[in-house]
Amino acid sequence: MCGIVGYIGTREAYPILIKGLHRLEYRGYDSAGVALINGKGQLNVYKAKGKVAELETYCVDKDTGGTIGIAHTRWATHGEPNTTNAHPHYSESERLAIIHNGIIENYGVLKAGLQGEGYTFRSDTDTEVLVQLIEYTQLNQHVNLKTAVQLALQQVIGAYAIAILDKEHPDTLIAARKGSPLVVGIGEEEYFVASDATPIVEYTDKVIYIEDEEVVVVSTKEQGTTAKGVDITTINNVAKTPEIKRLELSLSQLEKGGYPHFMLKEIFEQPRTLTDSMRGRVNIRQDNIALSGFIDNKERFLNAKRIIITACGTSWHAGLIAMYAIEEFAQIPVEVEYSSEFRYRKPVINKDDVVIAISQSGETADTLAAIQLAKSKGAFIFSICNVVGASIPRLSDSGCYTHVGPEIGVASTKAFTAQVTALTMLALCIGKEKGTMSEEQYLTIVRELGQIPDKIERMLGQNKRIADFAKTFTYAQNFIYLGRGYNYPVAMEGALKLKEISYIHAEGYPAAEMKHGPIALISQEMPVVVVAPHCGTYEKVVSNIQEIKARKGRVIAVVTEGDELVSKIADYTIEVPETEECLTPLLTVIPLQLLAYHIAVVKGCDVDQPRNLAKSVTVE
DSSP states (O other), rough: OOEEEESSSSSHHHHHHHHHHHGGGGGOOOOEEEEOOOSOOOOEEEESSHHHHHHHHHHHTOOOSSSEEEEEEEESSSSSTTTTTTOEETTTTSSSSEEEEEEEEEHHHHHHHHHOOOOOOSSOOHHHHHHHHHHHHHHHHHHHHHHHHHHHHHHOOOOEEEEEEETOOTTTEEEEBBBBEEEEEOOSSOEESSSSSTTTTTOOSSSEEOOEEEEEEEEOHHHHHSEEEEEEEETOEEEEOOEEEEEEOGGGGGTTTTTSHHHHHHHTTHHHHHHHHHHBBBBBSSSSSSOHHTTTHHHHTTTOOOEEEEEOHHHHHHHHHHHHHHHHHOOOOOEEEEHHHHTTTOOOOOOOOOEEEEEEEOOOOOHHHHHHHHHHHTEEEEEESTTTTTTTHHHEEEEEEEEOOOSSSSOOOOHHHHHHHHHHHHHHHHHHHHSSHHHHHHHHHHHHHHHHHHHHHHHHHHHHHHHHHGGGTTSSSEEEEEEEEEEEOOHHHHHHHHHHOOOOOOEEEEEGGGTGGGGOOOOOEEEEEEEESSSSHHHHHHHHHHHHHHOOEEEEEEEETOOOOOHHHSSSSEEOOOGGGGGGOOOOOOOOHHHHHHHHHHOOSSSSOOTTTOSSOOOO
């Protein structure tokens, strides 16, 4: 959840680290800190509560010299967000400094043991326990730092991505990971470590993705038994051969490009990102779909007795839409599971099950654990991810990348529509191959899918109008979102977006369930957003809207272009182009993203970095 970055080379480390923290701030922004070894061999640690800008202000008059350093932006787990609990953390002697992303589950036992040895603690964090344990191991077993790290990590239960400095060895940086992402960048006489590639792309396109329980020693000089370059071993000291990959990421993707927020930029990128998601998969005639992950494993899907989809948050909503499509087109039973519940409830998993894992980052801790469980039971794992080289696709048997580029805004937008697109293509591939859908239906949907980017482009022209009437609803304390069929998950996604960035309580319901309880909440003060395209159960949804209006509810309706019936009833309408029912979520979600965005902006909320949230949930 936190963001870590480290540098060792010939340049001044501080500017590189601060820029890296800004790039990683979507991972956490409760506090930030930096540790640097200067030319005199001094290890300086500077920390500040709040965002990276607060750290920069604090460091204005500090000694930030040095060509080696580590830095951290925090999403708090153990200990409240404050300067004391911010990373980096010193060891007892202040010889070592550490940064950490993850959770040490047995930190209480380890801390008690160290306190019994006379160690004292400055913070409430689990991270400080780890750096104290490493120093204790080094001193008491008379081993070098790498060995001390290996031995200490053998005692740790939990997840970690760490980077450590030792002021006695100013030419060496040590890092390790288990369950939390870590990448090493290879430059010219310089090296980088980071939670992901965003701080690295400006300097190099060569990276090494570190695997679980691996320890990396990066050195710019040969000294003793430490060789110059990158050395990777396991925590059990088994040597590993680094595999250098090339980044598919550009610096321009990490900038706002003139938009006031990343979220708005990413909403407006969706015509392009969906085109990119379909490129090479939907042929130029738009009459066929080819997914290599399906083609290479066709029999596993065709023989599947059941498909289990596991995901969290927005990805879970995408999974619900996929359930409708797969069951309609492929006639295979589908279950959609919250990863956090699935991994703990002793699920029945069979060898002929296909498990589809959905995660934008590919590092979501609960989803990663869920597929590890499913894999141990013999299920076939297929993943839908955005970040190439992430943990979930590496653990999967096959999968499909969404190719939308980095999503910096914490509230997911373009990743959601790309996930729905990928899952829809998969459902069509299975249905066609099984013969459970007609050729005519298949061709109609494939051709219509190819038109979706242009239709989204048209819809984005309503942005100003949505911004104007969004001002009306900043007073609201609560919202209800309603939808049916394919658009019930869209209602939940719309509600989640509003909650995430405007801090207005909102709930998504199947429209027909309203009279089984939620209708009691309807009043003039309760805005109701109804997703009502002219397809499927349209007439039923119209009846639901009439029930709301009869109780003086205020209705914002998302309708198909040319709709006259709902437009006469609702207080506000937003039109979307006509399309096939299974593809309506790709259109109906766009105005809900814009509505949430504009309400949050008018309220003065930080839409890119909403309170208490982080982009990638790499801890439980």
